[in-house]
Amino acid sequence: MYIASFGHDHLEVKLKATDVYIDIRDEFPLFKGKARFGLDKKIQKAYMVQEGVKDLYKKEIYDKVVKKMNKRKHHNFRVFIGDQHGAKESVILVEKLERDMLKKHRIMSTIDHITITASV
Numbered sequence: 587m588y589i590a591s592f593g594h595d596h597l598e599v600k601l602k603a604t605d606v607y608i609d610i611r612d613e614f615p616l617f618k619g620k621a622r623f624g625l626d627k628k629i630q631k632a633y634m635v636q637e638g639v640k641d642l643y644k645k646e647i648y649d650k651v652v653k654k655m656n657k658r659k660h661h662n663f664r665v666f667i668g669d670q671h672g673a674k675e676s677v678i679l680v681e682k683l684e685r686d687m688l689k690k691h692r693i694m695s696t697i698d699h700i701t702i703t704a705s706v
Contacts, residue, residue: 588664591674591680593701624677672701
């Protein structure tokens with residue numbers, strides 16, 4: 587499984603019909619803190635304990651990916667999580683999804699933070 591975060595403000599991502607695309611710009615709350623990227627474990631924990639984030643993650647991201655996995659009977663597809671800039675919230679959610687796939691389903695995922703790698 588390939589999981590990627592990207593920012594709508596910076597990049598255009600070409601999607602295939604088999605891709606899972608999740609837009610978190612409107613549903614998910616913004617990170618209440620000062621941080622540039624969401625790669626730091628402290629930032630990830632702080633964001634996941636914010637009010638409503640864990641429930642939204644489970645409902646809007648994790649359940650959708652597991653449903654697609656069960657429907658397709660394989661895990662060879664791409665998941666894109668996009669937010670405004672692609673630096674904090676989507677990075678945190680991609681890291682969380684990757685850990686959950688490995689821990690709960692024993693699926694080794696390839697992750698990519700497209701906006702971060704493109705801007706550096």
